[in-house]
Amino acid sequence: MNNRQAPNNKIVLATKNQGKIQEFKTLFSGLGIEILSLKEFENVPEIIEDGTSFEENAKKKAETICQFTRLPTIADDSGLVVDALAGAPGINSARYAGENATDEQNNQKLLHALAGIPKEKRKARFVAYLAFAVPNKETIGVEDIVEGYILESPRGQRGFGYDPLFYLPELGKTMAELDPEIKNQISHRGKAMRRLFHLLKGEWEQ
Numbered sequence: 001m002n003n004r005q006a007p008n009n010k011i012v013l014a015t016k017n018q019g020k021i022q023e024f025k026t027l028f029s030g031l032g033i034e035i036l037s038l039k040e041f042e043n044v045p046e047i048i049e050d051g052t053s054f055e056e057n058a059k060k061k062a063e064t065i066c067q068f069t070r071l072p073t074i075a076d077d078s079g080l081v082v083d084a085l086a087g088a089p090g091i092n093s094a095r096y097a098g099e100n101a102t103d104e105q106n107n108q109k110l111l112h113a114l115a116g117i118p119k120e121k122r123k124a125r126f127v128a129y130l131a132f133a134v135p136n137k138e139t140i141g142v143e144d145i146v147e148g149y150i151l152e153s154p155r156g157q158r159g160f161g162y163d164p165l166f167y168l169p170e171l172g173k174t175m176a177e178l179d180p181e182i183k184n185q186i187s188h189r190g191k192a193m194r195r196l197f198h199l200l201k202g203e204w205e206q
């Protein structure tokens with residue numbers, strides 16, 4: 001049996017973010033793999049996201065939780081990169097308005113930071129780095145992005161995080177106005193997960 005095969009078809013998702021958990025459950029549905037999030041474990045070690053890149057933080061999350069659970073573990077480190085803000089909030093997206101900031105507070109801070117900046121200069125991208133850690137193996141990772149613009153006020157009720165401010169010109173909608181399946185088709189996270197499936201497919205089929 002290959003080391004990266006999922007024992008008992010369980011994979012741990014190293015996050016407590018309910019929005020991410022929901023999206024990953026949809027991405028894995030029908031594959032016969034059970035996704036366990038950190039909500040299903042007790043005494044989970046605290047992970048300080050002190051890396052200097054999405055990759056470093058994702059690998060730290062995946063490896064810490066893999067050591068703790070001894071199960072194959074996926075971690076997602078993601079965020080919003082805004083050109084007019086020199087790449088901010090970037091890897092600090094979750095903590096943009098403070099350590100325990102709500103999505104609402106982060107969105108407000110983003111709107112203030114971009115006040116007065118015209119539409120064509122509000123270009124941004126979501127980035128997701130997914131790290132996959134297995135006991136005694138080198139961690140692998142993939143990254144993907146989706147490009148859009150930051151609106152001047154929120155639109156839509158779905159999704160999470162910065163979704164209500166993130167406008168997709170091709171669709172004429174914000175991320176928060178998309179059906180969850182459509183978001184997974186076009187999102188940074190959905191695209192990165194399909195890359196990871198592709199990478200692992202060969203190994204799981206051996």
Ligand SMILES: O=c1nc[nH]c2c1ncn2[C@H]1C[C@H](O)[C@@H](COP(=O)(O)OP(=O)(O)OP(=O)(O)O)O1
Pocket residue numbers: 014015016017020049076077078079080093094095106126159160161162163175187189
């Ligand atoms: O599809 C998305 N739609 C909207 N916003 C998003 C998305 N993807 C990431 N984001 C934002 C939310 C959060 O402000 C930050 C992720 O921060 P990040 O540290 O990776 O996640 P987190 O702290 O919420 O959960 P955890 O670290 O336990 O996985 O980027």
Ligand SMILES: [Mg+2]
Pocket residue numbers: 049094
């Ligand atoms: Mg985080």
